[in-house]
Amino acid sequence: MASYLRSWLYAQNPNVDPSNVPSIETSPEEDDDTETVHGDDDAPPAFPAVNSAQRAAAGSQSDDIPQILTENQLMPPPPPPSLAARRPGTLGVPSAGSSSLLAPITTIKPPPQPAKKGKVALAPGHGPLDWANLKKSGQNLRGTDSLLRVTPSMLKEHRTRDDAWSSFSGKVYNITPYLPYHPGGEKELMRVAGRDGTKLFALTHAWVNIDYMLDECLVGFMVSESAS
Numbered sequence: 001m002a003s004y005l006r007s008w009l010y011a012q013n014p015n016v017d018p019s020n021v022p023s024i025e026t027s028p029e030e031d032d033d034t035e036t037v038h039g040d041d042d043a044p045p046a047f048p049a050v051n052s053a054q055r056a057a058a059g060s061q062s063d064d065i066p067q068i069l070t071e072n073q074l075m076p077p078p079p080p081p082s083l084a085a086r087r088p089g090t091l092g093v094p095s096a097g098s099s100s101l102l103a104p105i106t107t108i109k110p111p112p113q114p115a116k117k118g119k120v121a122l123a124p125g126h127g128p129l130d131w132a133n134l135k136k137s138g139q140n141l142r143g144t145d146s147l148l149r150v151t152p153s154m155l156k157e158h159r160t161r162d163d164a165w166s167s168f169s170g171k172v173y174n175i176t177p178y179l180p181y182h183p184g185g186e187k188e189l190m191r192v193a194g195r196d197g198t199k200l201f202a203l204t205h206a207w208v209n210i211d212y213m214l215d216e217c218l219v220g221f222m223v224s225e226s227a228s
């Protein structure tokens with residue numbers, strides 16, 4: 001305890017010679033804790049440490065009055081925002097020193113044009129709903145009375161605008177009634193007239209449900225030449 005007080009006193013005034021610190025008389029402590037060993041080693045270190053930078057800095061200051069910085073020592077204020085640098089429609093990253101209030105590039109840059117899709121403008125009355133209504137109308141859209149066994153040579157005979165058949169995954173459809181309703185245009189669809197269009201169809205729009213779209217146009221199924 002005595003050593004602790006001595007170190008505390010010394011910490012308060014380091015200029016004092018530790019040998020001159022008046023001795024402090026303390027009454028012997030009552031040791032009611034049998035586990036803990038008390039002694040001089042329990043004295044906490046001086047805080048801040050005797051040879052610390054804080055203590056050295058505190059000692060160097062002549063008085064406790066806070067130092068007031070002069071004009072030259074103060075940090076200069078930020079430059080005023082340059083309004084002249086704000087030009088609407090200016091593209092590019094604002095150069096250093098220009099105002100941070102400049103409008104973000106994204107707001108002044110025209111949005112990129114979407115990639116041109118292969119869709120064509122359908123004639124009035126030839127939208128997807130119109131096609132759905134035509135399918136429901138009960139009209140014979142297949143052009144045949146019954147389902148046929150179609151050979152490749154038979155398929156080839158139906159390749160004109162007014163009589164176009166095409167096969168998709170073994171199923172043969174009469175595509176003529178669908179031509180004006182095709183969102184990709186008649187010309188594109190006519191590329192598969194009289195032949196197997198499975199590959200081209202899958203490459204263009206595999207997500208389209210052809211079995212549903214053309215169910216009323218089903219002509220028959222592909223068979224080999226000899227099987228007819």
Ligand code: HEM
Nearest residue numbers: 117118119183184188189191192197200201204208210213
């Ligand atoms: C008879 C079978 C076919 C049916 C039922 C059909 C149906 C469709 C449908 C529903 C769309 C609109 C797709 C969408 O908006 O996501 C479409 C678009 C298109 N189709 Fe077809 N199609 C057929 C065959 C073909 C073939 C054989 C070609 C190519 C030679 C083709 C070329 C296109 C193109 C270029 C588009 C526009 C693609 C786009 O919007 O990105 N179609 N077709």
